[in-house]
Amino acid sequence: MEEVIKIEGGHKLNGTVRIGGSKNATVALIPASILANGPVTICGVPSISDVDSLSVLLRDLGVLVDVRSSDTIVIDPTKMENKPLVHDAVNKLRASYYFMGALLGKYGYVEIRMPGGCYLGPRPIDLHLKGFEALGATVKYDHGSYILEAKELIGNKIFLDIASVGATINIMMAAVHAKGRTTIENAAKEPEIIDVATLLNKMGAQIRGAGTNVITIDGVEELSGCFHEIIPDRIEAATYIVLAAAAAQKLVVENIIPHHLESLLSKLTEIGVDMEVDVDRVTIKGSLENLRSTDIKTLPYPGFATDIQQPLTALLTQANGQSIVTETIYTERFKHCYELSKMGANIHVMTPSSFVNGPTPLSGAEVEATDLRCGACLVIAGLIADGVTTIRNIYHIERGYEHIIEKLTAIGAKIWREKL
Ligand code: EPU
Secondary structure: OOEEEEEEOOOOEEEEEEOOEOHHHHHHHHHHHOOOOOOEEEEOOOOOHHHHHHHHHHHHOOOEEEEEEOOEEEEEOOOOOOOOEOOHHHHHOHHHHHHHHHHHHHHOEEEEEOOOOOOOOOOOOHHHHHHHHHOOOEEEEEOOEEEEEOOOOEOOEEEOOOOOHHHHHHHHHHHOOOEOEEEEEOOOOOHHHHHHHHHHHHHOOEEEOEOEOEEEEEOOOOOOOOEEEOOEOHHHHHHHHHHHHHHEEEEEEEOOOHHHHHHHHHHHHHHOOEEEEOOOEEEEEOOOOOOEOOEEEEOOOOOEOHHHHHHHHHHHOOOEEEEEEEOOOOOOOOHHHHHHHHOOOEEEEEOOEEEEEEOOOOEOOEEEOOOHHHHHHHHHHHHHOEOEEEEEOOHHHHOOOOOHHHHHHHOOOEEEEEEO
C-alpha cells in the first residue's frame, strides 16, 4: 500500500523550526569516516532515509554503526572488510559513489554498483573517474559495476572541467593517502566540501584550500578516529524560509548559517519578503501581497543553488508578473513545474528556463514528488493551495527532509500521512 502526504492548505504558520545537519555533507561524511583506523563520532546527523541506506552499506562492509542518540552516530571501521558493494541500497542514493573515493583511498581497490539518486537529467561521473585515473587508478565497468584499482596512488594535478561537488569530494578522499601532493584546480566551493575537509583534517589529513577553487592534499600514512559536528543544512533551511514567506504569519528558522544562504536571502529581499536575519536564525513575516517577480539563474556556490530553484518556484507562482528561472546545472530539473501546473500554476518550460506567470491561485490536487526538491516545492504549494493536496512518491521527500510532518505540524500546518 502506498503512503502519501496530504496537506490541507490555507492555515497560517507560526513559531520556530530548527534546521538539522546538512544532508549533502552527511552523505559524504559517512563514507569518509571509513578512512579512519578508529571510531568516528558524528553529531548533527539528520534523520533521513539516505543515512539509513548508507548505514546498510557500512554494515555490509563490516563497519560497526552505533546510533548513540537521535542525531549522533559512531562509525567504527576497525574491523571492516573491503567487499563489493552490490546491495540494493547503492541504488537508493547518488552519494553511494563516495565509497569509490573512500575505498580507493583506503585499499586501492573498489567494486561498486552504479549509484542511483534523483533523476535530474544525465548525471555523469566522468570527472570523478578521470580524477581517480590521474592518481594512478584503472577504471573498468563490468556487468553494472565499477571496478577501480591502483597498486599505488600518487598525487597529481587535477583540473576539473566543471566545478563538481561530488568529484571534488571523491578526489579529496582518494588522495588523502596518495604519495605526495594532489592539487584539485577548479574545485567546487560548496560549504559541504569544507565540512568534509574539516572531518578529514581532524582525522589527520593534510587538506588546504577547501572552500576555494584550489585544494591541495598532501598524502599522509594514517588517519585516526575523531569527533565531528555537521554544519546545518542550507537547503533544508532555504526550504523552510521560502515556505515561511509563502505560508507563515511569523516563523523563526533557527540553527542556520546565514552566510551560506546569501544568494537566496538577497533574492527574497528583492521580491519583497519581510525578513530579519540574525547570526544563527532568520525571522520571516510571510505575506503573498505585493510579491514581485524576479529572474533566477542557478550557479555553483556561492551562486543561486539549483536545489533551491524548485522550492522557490512554488513561491514565484504567487509573485506579480513573469519570473524566469534558468537552470545551468541540471538543464532538465523542471518536473516540478508540470506538477505545479496540475494545481493551477501558469508555467511554461522551455529548457533551460521556466517562465512562471503570477499570481495564480493554487488548488489542491494529486501530484507526484518526482525528485527530492520537487517534493519540497509541492509541500510549499500544498500549504498555500485551496483544499487538500495529495503528494505521491514521498520516499523522495524522506530522503532529505527529517521529520517534515512533525516539524510542520508543530508550527500549525495541517499535514499528515495516509495509506492509499
Ligand atoms: N558533472 C559532470 N561530470 C561529473 C560530475 C558532474 O558532467 O563527473 C556535471 C553534472 O551533470 C552537473 C554538474 O556537473 O551538471 C554539477 O554536478 P555536481 O557533481 O556538482 O553534483 P553532485 O555532486 O552529483 C551535488 C548534490 C546535489 C546538488 C549538486 C549541485 C549531493 C549528494 N548532491 O550533486 O544535490 O544539486 O551537487 O550543487 O551532494 C539535492 O540535494 O537535491 C541534490 C541533487
